[in-house]
Amino acid sequence: MNKVNDKKQQTSKWTEDWIPVEGIQNGMILTSDKMRVAGVKVYPRNIFILDPNSQDNILISLKNFYNMIDFEFWLVVADRPVDISVYLSQLQLLYNETTSPAVKKLIMQDIQKGQTFINNNIVDTEYYILFKEVSDDNVQKKIRLLINGLASCGLNSAQANNDDLRVILDNFLNGGETTEFGAVMPI
Numbered sequence: 796m797n798k799v800n801d802k803k804q805q806t807s808k809w810t811e812d813w814i815p816v817e818g819i820q821n822g823m824i825l826t827s828d829k830m831r832v833a834g835v836k837v838y839p840r841n842i843f844i845l846d847p848n849s850q851d852n853i854l855i856s857l858k859n860f861y862n863m864i865d866f867e868f869w870l871v872v873a874d875r876p877v878d879i880s881v882y883l884s885q886l887q888l889l890y891n892e893t894t895s896p897a898v899k900k901l902i903m904q905d906i907q908k909g910q911t912f913i914n915n916n917i918v919d920t921e922y923y924i925l926f927k928e929v930s931d932d933n934v935q936k937k938i939r940l941l942i943n944g945l946a947s948c949g950l951n952s953a954q955a956n957n958d959d960l961r962v963i964l965d966n967f968l969n970g971g972e973t974t975e976f977g978a979v980m981p982i
Contacts, residue, residue, distance in 0.1 A: 819961060822954050823934060833934045834925035835941045835952040836959055856948040863944065866937065868926045873966045874918035883909045923955055923963060
């Protein structure tokens with residue numbers, strides 16, 4: 796039976812047949828070999844607006860932080876589409892309520908700028924540190940270690956949630972390209 800499954804995995808065109816992901820829950824990717832892939836999302840910070848001493852201190856802290864991690868980890872950068880539809884809806888409501896032509900013009904310019912973001916597929920870049928582990932307890936210990944270590948470097952972070960992990964997998968599996976399927980019409 797293993798030879799049949801191996802043959803299926805080698806020849807299948809379906810992702811589900813060769814990716815060892817069982818599911819995503821509680822901020823972890825569960826794999827078929829009973830491992831858990833988890834990690835933290837690191838919130839970006841522009842250190843280059845700081846004075847040179849502060850920049851050096853942060854970089855030295857990061858180097859020390861990376862050197863003290865005693866387990867295998869991956870630095871992952873993922874693009875997430877920006878959803879500004881709620882913001883555009885609020886601008887449209889404000890536009891409808893405004894009577895001043897000058898204010899209406901400014902609001903319309905903001906709406907048009909927002910539409911260019913949507914039309915040009917603008918994305919947010921997100922940063923993650925991921926690792927794999929067998930036990931839930933060790934996952935939580937490593938997450939605390941990462942969050943505390945990053946905080947000592949002046950960086951904010953939080954455990955990657957299910958949605959974050961789905962975006963990472965989608966970026967990996969689809970090469971960062973958004974797939975949109977249309978309706979199939981008979982000829």
